[in-house]
Amino acid sequence: MADAPLLSSPSLSPSELSSMLQGSLQLHQFFLNPDERPQVAYDQFQEEDELPVIDLGIIRSESYDDKTDCLRKLVRACKEWGFFRLVNHGLPVELIREMDTKARKVFNLPSQAKLQIHDPEETGYGYNSGSQDGYNFQGYWHEALRFQGDSKIRKDFVETTIPPDVDNFGVTLEEYMDSMEKLAKEVATHLAVALGLPSGSFSDACKGLLMRFNHYPACPQPLSTLGLLSHLDGFVLTIIHEDHVGGLQILKQLKQQQQEDEWISVRPQFGSFIVNVGDILQVWSNEILTSVLHRVVVNNKCSRLSMAYFLGPEPTSIIQPEPKLASDEHPLVKFRAFTFEDYFKTATKLKFRGTLDSFRLTHGSH
Ligand SMILES: O=C(O)CCC(=O)C(=O)O
Numbered sequence: 011m012a013d014a015p016l017l018s019s020p021s022l023s024p025s026e027l028s029s030m031l032q033g034s035l036q037l038h039q040f041f042l043n044p045d046e047r048p049q050v051a052y053d054q055f056q057e058e059d060e061l062p063v064i065d066l067g068i069i070r071s072e073s074y075d076d077k078t079d080c081l082r083k084l085v086r087a088c089k090e091w092g093f094f095r096l097v098n099h100g101l102p103v104e105l106i107r108e109m110d111t112k113a114r115k116v117f118n119l120p121s122q123a124k125l126q127i128h129d130p131e132e133t134g135y136g137y138n139s140g141s142q143d144g145y146n147f148q149g150y151w152h153e154a155l156r157f158q159g160d161s162k163i164r165k166d167f168v169e170t171t172i173p174p175d176v177d178n179f180g181v182t183l184e185e186y187m188d189s190m191e192k193l194a195k196e197v198a199t200h201l202a203v204a205l206g207l208p209s210g211s212f213s214d215a216c217k218g219l220l221m222r223f224n225h226y227p228a229c230p231q232p233l234s235t236l237g238l239l240s241h242l243d244g245f246v247l248t249i250i251h252e253d254h255v256g257g258l259q260i261l262k263q264l265k266q267q268q269q270e271d272e273w274i275s276v277r278p279q280f281g282s283f284i285v286n287v288g289d290i291l292q293v294w295s296n297e298i299l300t301s302v303l304h305r306v307v308v309n310n311k312c313s314r315l316s317m318a319y320f321l322g323p324e325p326t327s328i329i330q331p332e333p334k335l336a337s338d339e340h341p342l343v344k345f346r347a348f349t350f351e352d353y354f355k356t357a358t359k360l361k362f363r364g365t366l367d368s369f370r371l372t373h374g375s376h
């Protein structure tokens with residue numbers, strides 16, 4: 011019986027479940043093939059798997075030696091992990107909390123109200139759930155609220171679709187996205203400097219593109235499904251804030267140690283950000299920096315909210331490696347000419363896995 015497990019899961023609120031199951035899928039249709047199911051639970055943390063921590067206060071400081079050390083650590087983290095934890099970033103925790111609370115309020119609206127948050131002309135804009143036909147993440151235990159475009163379009167969209175009982179959602183969203191854009195561009199600037207490039211090499215070609223709130227309701231059979239399938243982010247940098255629950259998993263690169271890569275759970279830390287390298291930065295950096303596979307595992311106790319901000323290039327930008335980063339150790343990687351738009355179309359078809367291989371002319375070090 012498809013719905014029998016629901017009866018044995020008293021911790022799930024009926025509204026959380028109906029939010030996922032009101033669409034075209036039944037519970038068992040979220041179950042993945044055994045080889046795709048997670049073997050590591052959302053809260054199985056190992057000490058050796060703590061992400062590298064980058065203290066932005068040190069990079070901003072006047073101390074040349076500390077700053078240089080920290081920039082080296084930043085490059086190492088982006089090479090070896092593709093991810094790091096950003097602390098001392100200066101963004102007020104009150105703003106983060108306010109954004110988290112308001113996004114949660116939207117997800118807690120009845121399903122019918124959430125389904126109104128969409129733009130008929132822009133698929134994927136606004137609200138989507140994993141039980142919805144044609145949604146990129148159909149079949150995953152996930153619902154999302156997505157905002158993009160310039161701030162005028164965004165403001166109009168929010169005003170006409172988000173119910174007024176979520177107080178000033180649009181005001182907080184604009185403030186949060188502005189702060190994220192500044193922060194992401196600052197990180198991109200530090201990365202350019204750390205690689206020996208002029209400071210604007212990456213950030214000048216970027217703009218804030220997309221903000222996605224990810225909500226993963228508690229799931230009656232968490233190890234039979236995933237919240238988000240394993241994927242590579244398709245932008246320059248992603249800045250994620252997650253609540254206290256946990257569920258993000260990263261494929262830890264163990265190739266240097268001649269071992270198979272392994273999935274590790276990231277320990278949540280409210281108030282800090284998780285930053286990761288996207289495919290476009292991997293190309294720009296001549297594949298010195300790495301875009302790494304990650305996914306989300308769900309649990310049967312409580313829902314989880316993450317807020318992901320994506321910094322990207324202009325849609326018509328030609329994406330190519332920076333020739334100044336070519337060296338004996340890192341010969342210039344060759345790609346056929348492609349724009350960010352081309353990248354995105356291919357990535358959508360491939361579900362954001364292995365997209366760059368479609369554009370690669372020679373095989374690099376990945
Ligand atoms: O929910 C998370 O922690 C990760 C979200 C994510 O990977 C994404 O939105 O691309």
Ligand SMILES: [Fe+2]
Nearest residue numbers: 241242243304
């Ligand atoms: Fe992602």
